[in-house]
Each structure stands twice: as C-alpha cells, then as structure tokens.
Amino acid sequence: MSEESSMDIDYVANLARIELTAEERQKFQGQLGDVLKYFEKLQEVDVEGVEPTAHAFPRYNVWDEDVAVEGFSAEEALLNAPKARSEQVVVPKVVEE
C-alpha cells in the first residue's frame, strides 16, 4: 500500500485543474501523504458482496412534466460573468490558428 500513500501531486493537480505554487506543492505532498496513509484503514474492511451506497435513500428516475418554464434572461445570466459582450461570455481563444 505504500505506493498509494504517495501521490503524483502534479498529475492530480492537473486533473483537478488547480495550479499550485511550489510551496503548496511541497506542503500538500506531505499532508496528503498522511491523509492517504490514514485512508489505508479502508483497505482492511471486508466489503465482499456489499452494495455501494451512493445516496442514503436512493431515488431513481424522478420525472418532470415536459413544460417550458420561465428562465433567466441573457442579461441576468451574465450578471456575474467576468467578461461579457453581445449577450455572450468572452473567453480566451480555444482553437489553434
């Protein structure tokens, strides 16, 4: 299990889309290693044949009537946008030239 107790922090931070400072990277490496070691308790539990619980009281297929309801206007929806123009959110270019 020792392999699991250390984490490739750069790989996972990229999965989480969080840029870390060098200081944070070093600090988290140690702290998260401790937390993972603490999680090793779970590996000892006998869960053979046990169904997973996703929700305490599972509910499936909650249907809504297919009717149109009032939504936000473009103006309201863009109130908190960091940059907006012509009723749209402005973002950096995502397509390579």
Place this chain on the structure above:
Amino acid sequence: MSDHSEIFSLTGLEISQGLAEGKFSSEEVTQAFISRIKEVDEKVHAFLSYDEDDMLEQAKSSDNRRSTGQAIGPLDGVPVCLKDVISAKGQPLTAASKILENYRSPYDATVTVKLKQAGAVVGGRLNLDEFAMGSSTENSAYGPTRNPWDLERVPGGSSGGSSAAVAARETPLTLGSDTGGSIRQPASLCGVVGMKPTYGRVSRYGLAAFASSLDQIGPFSQTVEDAALLLETISGHDPLDSTSYPASVPGYLNALKGKLEPCKLGLPKEFFGEGMDDEVRKAIDQAIAWYKEQGYEMVEISLPTTDLSVPVYYVIATAEASSNLARYDGIRYTKRSEHSENAIDVYAKSRGEGFGEEVKRRCILGAYGLSSGYYDAYYLRAQKTRTLIRNDFEKAFQKVDAILTPTSPTPAFKFGEKSEDPISMYLSDIYTISTNLAGLPGISVPCGFSENGLPIGMQLIGQAFEEEKLLAIAHAYDRELQYGCKQPNL
C-alpha cells in the same frame, strides 16, 4: 418594550409573541439586532455582510401586513440570517472564497423563498470555512469568526458564523449547512441548538454544493422549540431538488406541545472510548442521568464501523467536492485570473488564485480518489463501507428510539491548534460524520459548560424522517435546562 438591549436576548418565539401582542414592531426588532451587530461583530466577526436597508424594508413590509390584519404566521417579522452558501436574490454569496468575491445571487434558494413566504426578515450573510470545508472557520478567506464565549477560541465550523451569531445575540435564528457536522459541531462549541435534518427533508436548491449526497440545510437557535419552528418552515418536497423527500411535513412545533412518554436511548460504546475530553464526558453523564430520572431507559449499543466513518467520509466528500467545485472555472460567474492566456490557464490559474489551501487540498484528494486506477480502491470501497455504516445504524434502531452522544470530543479549541494538521481537524467531527453518511437527522443541544466556561453540546440522532420524535426528546431536556438561553459577556 422597545429597549434594544432587551429585544436582542429574546428567542425567535418570544419575538414572535411580542410582535403578535404589539409590544414592539418588526422594524424595532430588526433595528435592535442591527445595533447589536454594530456593537459586537467587530469582535465576533460572524457576518461577512448584511444589507441594512433591505432588512429594514422587509421589516416595514411585515409591520404593514400586521397592521392590516394580514400577518402570515409565527415567523412574520422575525429576523433570520443565512450562511453565505445559501442564495438570496440580489445579495452576495461568497462561500467565504475569493473566487466568488463579487458574485451576487440571481435567484433565491428554496429555503429563502420559504422564509420570505413565511414573512421572515431574511438578511445577513454569515461566515464559514471556505465552501463549508473545515471545522473552525479558520479557512474563511475573509478571516475567522471568534467564539463569543472566548474570543481566543474557534466557534467550530464550517457554519461557525451561523452559530456565533446566535450565541452573540446578533440574530435570533440562522441557517447553516451540515455535510459532516458543520451545523452540530459549531452549535456545540458556541452553546446553541443546531440541527441537521434527514437527508432529503430540506431542499438543497440554491445551496452552493459541497458534497451532494451528504449536504443538508438546517436551523440554529437558542432553543429546540425555535429550531422546530424554523425547520418546519424550510422543510418539504421541492421539484427543483430531485433528492428532496416527497412527503408532507409534520407540524414540528405542535409536536412538542404534548407530553412525551419516556423512551429508549442508545449509547454507542465506540463513542464513549478514547479521545473524549473529561469535561465533555462529565456533562454528557449528567445529561444521561437527567434522562434516566425522567424514566428514559439507556441501552448500550454498538456501532462497530465508527472508526471507519472519518476515512469513508473524506473519500466520498472530497470526491463529490472535486466534481461539484469544477463549476468554479473562471468562465461564467467566478473571478477570472488576469494572468491566463489560454482556456486551460483560465481554469487552473483562476482556481489556483481563487481557492484557499483546504479547498485545493480537498479537490486534489477527491480527484485522486476518482482517478483511473484508484477509483475501486478508494471511492467504490468507501461507498461500500458506507453501506456497512448505514446497516449499523439500522440494527441499532431496532433496539432504541434515538442515540445519545457528545456532539464534539472537546469544547472549543484555540486558533491555530489544529489548522496545520488536517487529520486532527478531521477528527473533531468524529461523532457527527456517521450521521451524514447514514442520512439520519441529528441535533446538538447545549448541555453544560466546562470549568473555564466553554459550552458543551449533546447530540441526539434519530431515525430517518422522524424529526418529530427527535425534537420531542431534545425538547424534553432543553425545556427544563435551557443552557442555550445563557448569554456570553461581550
């Protein structure tokens, strides 16, 4: 009676009664609490913001309704403040994070709609650990809240602003959210009542999500009666939250009026082992003795999976958080990094700059537990172990009506005591976490003080959707002892 200093000490129901009897107006009440906030919040820092004009406007509307004989119900004109993760249209919602620094809610949460429909004066945004991740409010990007009983100590968390505001008498009632103890633990540390309802009892629509399978909104107050009133106001099925429970809500306040026959209370032996502070134990023993005197039967029960609840919780909660918090991406409604050049940069830099340390730690931990190669060993295994935890409670409830435990292993701790050691901070929720994993309702009721005057709380855990019985058992004690009505010197 229009003396401010008398109004702010009153409970929600006392204010309600005073309004009904014409002793004071909602405007006077609201003004009294605003004055109180101005007087003490510099020390306590329970509030991140409050909109004085908006609150007074709502109070005047309430007074108008009353003067024309159209008062709505017991909450009409009574102030209720919200943890800063619950949406109120036009008001800020920061979640105590820099990333939502300038955000304003474009809509009301369902609980906010329900409070407004009940006539409550809804205002005041209360401090918390960023995105409700923490047990001390030390993770707030806007500075911690201080415990009104000892300003050198934490108020608990994550809903520390919600508990401290009630303890400091800055508002009679507040709402918080509880994912692993975030209502009950701060209630315990601040000497007020705090309740997490059954999962699904209260709509989560408009609550900034942390861990969707665990989060519930719930009330804070001085008394169990007030909690019952606030809970019945915010409960109920909501088509906007498909996990909300489709059943009618009993009148919780009315349910407290009858006399409760003493019943069976379970004492989980795993909770009463190591790690419990001696003074906490003493206060809980006294509460147990009180119940016994009233004819309640104490039954030793076993919850063998107790020591697994913290790791199970942190695997599940961080996984759900890493997924939920993906929405704070710097694109649509969060603060965007000014140093980003391409799309990936916008995400990574906005989140790197906008999130605090604990939020980053948890998002990374959650992403790890869900990542390829680790999913089965962590997330799936945690979900299976969660089933075992639920089964333990089911077995226990075949023998008892409710479970009695301390809420927190210690009274309020000092700032900095646990903030650099995540695991010791995580363990301060050891008595509350399993309730969330099993989806059950839990309430923290003040049950005494330590020798140096710090509040201690007792937790009662009930069966799913049986809040009526749970509140009645809690009220039986609280009506007599009323520790939550004691007021700190500020």
